[in-house]
Amino acid sequence: MKLEKIELFAIELPLKVPFIVSYHRYDVMPSVIVKMTTECGLVGYGEAVADEHVTGESLESTISVIRHLLGPLLIGRNPMHLERIHDEMDRAIRDVPAAKAALDIACHDLIGKKLGQPIYELLGGRYHDAFPVTHVLSIGEPEAMAAEASEQVGEDYTAVKMKVGVDVASDVRRVAAVRQAVGPDVPIRVDVNQGWVNAAKTLQAMRKLEPFDIDWVEQPVKADDFEGMLEVKGKISVPLMIDEGVRGVADMRRLTMMQAAHKVNVKLMKCGGIYPAKKLVHMAEMSGIECQIGSMVESSIASSAGFHVAFSSKIVQSVELTGPLRFATDVGNLTYDLPFIRLNDRPGLGVDVDEDVLRRLTTDYYEVGGADHVAR
Structure with missing residues (x-):
């Protein structure tokens, strides 16, 4: 061939x-x-x-x-x-x-x-049967984000991920509004996308967010600030996830040596595809760092590829591959059984x-x- x-x-x-x-x-x-x-x-x-x-x-x-x-x-x-x-x-x-x-x-x-064979069979075989799909809220006014979160939880989504990172005060208002809207039992994940810049602002924000029972906080400081991540990790009680800071093997090696986060968000677009993503997942697993497979808001093609990595990996405990749900028109037919995703057993990616x-x-x-x- x-x-x-x-x-x-x-x-x-x-x-x-x-x-x-x-x-x-x-x-x-x-x-x-x-x-x-x-x-x-x-x-x-x-x-x-x-x-x-x-x-x-x-x-x-x-x-x-x-x-x-x-x-x-x-x-x-x-x-x-x-x-x-x-x-x-x-x-x-x-x-x-x-x-x-x-x-x-x-x-x-x-x-x-x-x-x-489906791709997951080439990567070690299916380990997970299904993953819950988290609804992702993009940055907006607190009231609008709260209304959207309430609506999506009403449609059986089991968790909410919030994009924040504008400034500490307005971000706290956003989280407070969403927590009030969804109640005490719905997990809320907070993704800062580097927006709080450094450890000092992050610690200030996390003190103010303590009443709202955050599930985890993701990449609050600049991508290459592993020392800042380590400082934050040692001073907060909420699990810390690194995302933009880990792109390839060198970054993952640095993460595992420093133990600078509890979790890592592995994305195929950051590391070069399925083959290197699987290597990163194995490296994280050997160091006891939990993995999520995320995306850059991709179509059914790359989203499906990410799911094959996730479904074949024990250490992957969450996924964030919701691009196809955000598009008015998609090039492929990856299907979700909301609030879950379950892969089919068709050869290759499994999408048309x-x-x-x-x-x-x-x-x-x-x-x-x-x-x-x-x-x-």
Whole structure:
């Protein structure tokens, strides 16, 4: 089995409502869909959702690096040779994890389809039967966030994750409003996305949030401030999760050596795909650090890839892969049995990609291994 052609679709996924975090507002979600075709006619799909603030990539840079460097590198290769593929991609260019993730996911989709197995069977087999799906609240006014949380809990969501990180005073008001709206028994997770900047502001915020029984707090300080994370961890009673601070093996090694957080949010877009994500999960497990599999608000393609990692990993205790629920139109058909997600047993990713929808959402198109560029 050899790769014959790689197609790149630059798309804009329409959001039902804007998604707002501490560092950006998204009205649509830019994404790069990769379609790989082998000499024997098998087709696999991957996805890259780049984020300048987290992965250091943009949609344009992702297309360029796949089109001119990584794509040509993979043409003629066997997608099953994942260790070699990742080694050669890493030798060709540092970082660019979302670009590498798109190719990695498509390779896994091809392998699963070739062997007639879902991807989770290739990663150690299914361990979990289902995961509860947490509703994610983007940043808004306290009253609006409270109303949305109450509505979603009424629709049987079992937990709420709040995006905060504007300033301590207004963030405390947001959490207080949501806690009052959902009652004392619904878990509330608080994701700061680095917005409190340092340990001092974080400790100030956490003292004020003590009455509201937070389930955990995520990445309150700057991504590379492991010392700040460690200080916060030692002075609060709430579990601490690191996200943007862990991108690859070097960051995970630093985390495990310092024990700077109780939990880690592993994302395929940050680390380069399914294959490296599984390595990070194993590293965390050996150090007793609990894992979550998260996302950059991805379509059914990359969301499904993340679920395969989660379902095959004992140490993964939560998931946050809700992109398909946020889109007015999606390119795939990943289905949720709300408030849970359960994977099917179809080969590869287990999702169908609607080529008509994909083309309708496409703003630019490229080929590697065929005709080079067709702009739309």
